[in-house]
Amino acid sequence: MDYDVCIIGGGPAGYLAGIRAAQLGAKAAVIEMEELGGVCTNKGCIPTKALLEVCSPILSSEKWSDMGVDVKYKINFPSVMTRMNEVVAYVRSGIKALLDSNKVSIIKGRAEFIDRYTLKIDQRQTVSARFILIASGSIPSMPKIDGVTQKGVFSSDGLFYLKDIPERVAIIGGGAIGIEYATILKSFGAKKIVLVEFMDRLLPFMDPDISAYEKELIERLGIEVILSHKASKIGLSNKGLRLALEPTSNNVTPASPIDVDNIFIATGRIPNTSNLGLEAIGIATSSGWINVNMGMRTNVDNIYAAGDANGIKLLAHAAFHQGMIAVENMFGKKAFFEPFLVPSVVYSKPPVAQVGMDEKAIKAAGMEPGIGTFDLSNSPMALIHGEPSGFIKVLTEKKYGRILGASIAGEHAYELISVFTSAITGEVTVDELKRTIFAHPSFSEAIKESAWAVEGLSQHTLRKYSQ
Amino acid sequence: MISNILMPKLGLVMKKGRILKWYKQVGDFVNQGEPLFQISTEKVTIDVEAKVSGYLRIIYALPGAIVPVSGIVGLIGDKDEPLPDIKPPVYDMDKKGLESASAQIETTAGMRPSVLNAQASDEIKATPAAKRLAKEKGIDISKVKGTGPGGRITESDVLNFRSEVETKPDMKTIETNIPATPYARKLAEEHGLTIQEVAQSTEEKKIYARDVMNMYNTSGDASRTAEKEEQMGINEQFTMLPITDMRRAVAERMSYSAHTVAPVTLGMEVVADEIIKLKEAMAISYPSDRITINDILVKIVAMAIKQHPLINASFSEDGIKIFNAINIGIGVAIEGGLIVPAILNADKKTIVQISKESKDLIERARTGKLTIDEISRGTFTLTNLGAYGIDMFTPIINPPQSATLGVGRINKKPWIVNDRIEVVSTMVLSLTFDHRVIDGAPAAQCLLTIKQYIENPYLVLGA
Numbered sequence: 001m002d003y004d005v006c007i008i009g010g011g012p013a014g015y016l017a018g019i020r021a022a023q024l025g026a027k028a029a030v031i032e033m034e035e036l037g038g039v040c041t042n043k044g045c046i047p048t049k050a051l052l053e054v055c056s057p058i059l060s061s062e063k064w065s066d067m068g069v070d071v072k073y074k075i076n077f078p079s080v081m082t083r084m085n086e087v088v089a090y091v092r093s094g095i096k097a098l099l100d101s102n103k104v105s106i107i108k109g110r111a112e113f114i115d116r117y118t119l120k121i122d123q124r125q126t127v128s129a130r131f132i133l134i135a136s137g138s139i140p141s142m143p144k145i146d147g148v149t150q151k152g153v154f155s156s157d158g159l160f161y162l163k164d165i166p167e168r169v170a171i172i173g174g175g176a177i178g179i180e181y182a183t184i185l186k187s188f189g190a191k192k193i194v195l196v197e198f199m200d201r202l203l204p205f206m207d208p209d210i211s212a213y214e215k216e217l218i219e220r221l222g223i224e225v226i227l228s229h230k231a232s233k234i235g236l237s238n239k240g241l242r243l244a245l246e247p248t249s250n251n252v253t254p255a256s257p258i259d260v261d262n263i264f265i266a267t268g269r270i271p272n273t274s275n276l277g278l279e280a281i282g283i284a285t286s287s288g289w290i291n292v293n294m295g296m297r298t299n300v301d302n303i304y305a306a307g308d309a310n311g312i313k314l315l316a317h318a319a320f321h322q323g324m325i326a327v328e329n330m331f332g333k334k335a336f337f338e339p340f341l342v343p344s345v346v347y348s349k350p351p352v353a354q355v356g357m358d359e360k361a362i363k364a365a366g367m368e369p370g371i372g373t374f375d376l377s378n379s380p381m382a383l384i385h386g387e388p389s390g391f392i393k394v395l396t397e398k399k400y401g402r403i404l405g406a407s408i409a410g411e412h413a414y415e416l417i418s419v420f421t422s423a424i425t426g427e428v429t430v431d432e433l434k435r436t437i438f439a440h441p442s443f444s445e446a447i448k449e450s451a452w453a454v455e456g457l458s459q460h461t462l463r464k465y466s467q
Numbered sequence: 468m469i470s471n472i473l474m475p476k477l478g479l480v481m482k483k484g485r486i487l488k489w490y491k492q493v494g495d496f497v498n499q500g501e502p503l504f505q506i507s508t509e510k511v512t513i514d515v516e517a518k519v520s521g522y523l524r525i526i527y528a529l530p531g532a533i534v535p536v537s538g539i540v541g542l543i544g545d546k547d548e549p550l551p552d553i554k555p556p557v558y559d560m561d562k563k564g565l566e567s568a569s570a571q572i573e574t575t576a577g578m579r580p581s582v583l584n585a586q587a588s589d590e591i592k593a594t595p596a597a598k599r600l601a602k603e604k605g606i607d608i609s610k611v612k613g614t615g616p617g618g619r620i621t622e623s624d625v626l627n628f629r630s631e632v633e634t635k636p637d638m639k640t641i642e643t644n645i646p647a648t649p650y651a652r653k654l655a656e657e658h659g660l661t662i663q664e665v666a667q668s669t670e671e672k673k674i675y676a677r678d679v680m681n682m683y684n685t686s687g688d689a690s691r692t693a694e695k696e697e698q699m700g701i702n703e704q705f706t707m708l709p710i711t712d713m714r715r716a717v718a719e720r721m722s723y724s725a726h727t728v729a730p731v732t733l734g735m736e737v738v739a740d741e742i743i744k745l746k747e748a749m750a751i752s753y754p755s756d757r758i759t760i761n762d763i764l765v766k767i768v769a770m771a772i773k774q775h776p777l778i779n780a781s782f783s784e785d786g787i788k789i790f791n792a793i794n795i796g797i798g799v800a801i802e803g804g805l806i807v808p809a810i811l812n813a814d815k816k817t818i819v820q821i822s823k824e825s826k827d828l829i830e831r832a833r834t835g836k837l838t839i840d841e842i843s844r845g846t847f848t849l850t851n852l853g854a855y856g857i858d859m860f861t862p863i864i865n866p867p868q869s870a871t872l873g874v875g876r877i878n879k880k881p882w883i884v885n886d887r888i889e890v891v892s893t894m895v896l897s898l899t900f901d902h903r904v905i906d907g908a909p910a911a912q913c914l915l916t917i918k919q920y921i922e923n924p925y926l927v928l929g930a
Binding site: 295366427428 | 648649650651675729786
């Protein structure tokens with residue numbers, strides 16, 4: 001055997017697994033056919049956040065003006081893209097340095113299974129390992145829409161190759177990617193943006209209150225939202241593309257076709273597992289997603305799969321965690337993935353975030369939910385920041401006060417949510433949060449208020465008297 | 468030769484048993500094969516026979532003791548043979564529902580079982596006055612520390628002895644020093660457990676809710692909460708029925724089911740005329756077998772499952788197990804509870820065979836003579852409440868199974884056949900399935916197959 005662990009894919013699941021394996025004393029190799037860092041570093045989390053960060057001054061110039069500071073800005077789009085690429089390159093080189101410092105081998109090439117212990121790399125070499133972790137990730141899916149191959153229609157990767165900002169854009173898919181893309185394109189000057197969602201609300205898999213907040217936010221930016229519609233046809237108009245829409249529900253008036261310059265499709269992703277030779281060694285998959293147990297093991301007992309490739313949660317932070325779990329299970333520790341503990345975040349301006357169970361899930365599990373909501377319009381820090389909108393909502397199992405979930409809309413949501421994630425992980429109840437001293441002023445003190453609000457006793461909310 | 472008397476393993480799933488009574492006292496002679504003690508497991512009560520002849524020398528596990536499989540419950544050997552110097556095992560006690568059989572040994576509530584050795588109490592050095600006082604106050608004198616000459620326990624030692632209840636503040640300090648999550652502490656309190664005992668049951672450094680629930684589910688002490696509430700007077704206005712082992716087993720399984728599976732029930736009304744005709748025809752062909760509708764349904768369900776194997780599954784951490792064997796559990800109401808013996812490989816048996824086995828299982832269920840394997844091997848459960856006049860109901864899944872079929876009464880009603888009203892007999896089927904394992908469409912297809920077989924029962928006859 002050449003290695004103790006071979007990892008296919010150098011994205012979040014893969015490179016972290018390499019480091020963790022080295023920490024446990026294993027000889028490990030990461031095989032990557034493109035760039036280290038995977039979708040997250042190269043075509044996902046990192047570049048989009050680099051772009052969203054420079055949107056902030058643009059989107060908040062009015063706010064600053066209201067606060068007495070007139071800010072003038074001029075967008076130099078090529079420089080923005082250069083800077084984005086610099087950030088990506090820097091993060092990528094950091095991953096290489098981390099792997100090197102842990103003495104994890106990096107093998108460049110495309111891997112394919114020969115047998116359950118051996119991989120062929122680019123037809124040129126074979127490597128063998130006691131354990132193999134498949135962390136080959138996912139790629140954007142292009143739905144079968146008539147005309148989807150027209151010039152000017154992009155998958156979600158298209159954003160990173162833009163030379164300049166299109167005037168008129170349609171984005172298909174009202175999930176996290178669609179919303180973030182809409183925010184970016186609007187900030188950089190797109191005149192007309194239409195966001196099309198299949199379901200009857202944006203972010204259909206998040207708390208309905210989050211969906212409502214996000215819709216208001218997006219519309220406030222001047223982005224048109226069309227719900228309960230899907231793209232039926234992409235044709236040409238005299239000056240660009242014409243997108244025909246079809247309602248997905250009988251309760252809506254069919255929307256008219258939209259004329260745009262570009263269309264971004266952000267409707268979902270498919271597993272990147274088709275060229276790995278999985279069938280040859282009998283690894284079970286469902287529509288290409290690799291079947292694993294919650295310890296990340298496949299049906300072949302020395303082979304594991306982590307990250308997007310197993311389709312459990314397509315999020316980089318879930319991938320990190322799964323990569324770690326997979327390696328720990330290889331070396332005798334017992335670790336299990338709990339999808340329930342993975343936070344979801346949308347980096348809109350302001351952002352939204354959610355973790356754990358929502359009200360419906362708590363009820364479905366046979367528990368009585370306790371709900372405490374604190375409105376950020378009552379937060380002095382939100383007022384100071386000039387963005388007193390949004391809320392913090394905590395959900396509990398009422399009987400014990402155990403925290404089961406939370407959703408946050410407002411500034412720093414993606415940071416604040418981690419307080420709840422650790423509370424759920426540590427089986428904390430609202431009683432502990434009620435007795436935690438938060439700095440004042442801060443956004444996070446709203447967490448404490450939400451905990452008190454479960455019993456209707458948030459001290460910084462106007463008291464309602466019943467008769 | 469001194470040999471160990473062990474808690475027997477009576478079935479695949481048995482992990483521990485509770486001592487109900489001893490038929491012999493220390494010092495009695497017992498013949499090989501003679502009943503020595505009686506135990507109860509989750510569902511059965513059984514006499515355990517002596518494996519060898521000899522004198523019962525020591526009883527380690529008193530009535531009420533919960534003993535893991537292969538745990539030593541006593542020693543048997545020659546009359547005057549020296550006893551090995553071993554540390555007596557300590558077992559948890561659960562005295563609920565015990566008969567007065569334990570009268571032979573006086574134990575106070577909460578007392579840990581200890582060695583019952585004829586000499587044991589004599590070996591404790593105590594003044595006669597101290598012994599009398601201890602007896603009056605119900606104090607276990609072996610726990611009192613002597614301060615008299617040579618460690619002898621005096622009357623004042625007994626007076627100064629603080630019982631466990633009185634020392635509770637100290638317990639609290641110990642409790643809060645053991646790392647546990649806030650939720651785990653609340654759960655433990657709610658279930659009448661101390662964090663200390665949970666800590667002893669697990670190797671984890673920090674106590675999480677799952678450790679509390681593991682302890683609670685395995686210790687068989689579910690009644691503690693009730694006991695505690697009773698002490699606090701909360702339940703004084705109620706009549707408390709004792710929780711029998713049977714009731715507790717049913718309750719635990721039902722609440723486990725309700726808390727873990729995601730049940731969905733599908734209902735379907737089917738025409739029962741053909742199945743009634745079949746039963747009548749079989750009554751003529753096999754007069755002595757008294758074949759019931761339920762016997763035919765067992766066969767039909769088994770054949771339908773054979774076509775839809777996903778119904779015959781179980782959800783587990785590692786994946787969804789699809790059982791190869793089709794073992795149909797039949798719900799039998801018995802005094803004080805419910806038991807679900809299974810007809811193994813029902814798909815491979817004829818209706819006549821099923822009928823014979825079923826009668827035998829029901830008879831033995833009612834007389835408490837089923838083995839543990841017979842009641843734990845089911846992969847799907849069939850419950851028929853037709854005899855009680857029930858039209859439809861939502862049965863609860865019996866974990867680790869993933870589905871169960873409830874059958875209602877057969878009832879005559881007007882039915883539209885080819886646009887004409889006819890009188891037919893119908894019954895309502897309710898298929899409850901675990902949506903974590905099975906989706907609605909495959910469950911519906913299985914139910915549809917069952918309906919087709921009920922309406923055309925000859926389809927299963929040849930199989």
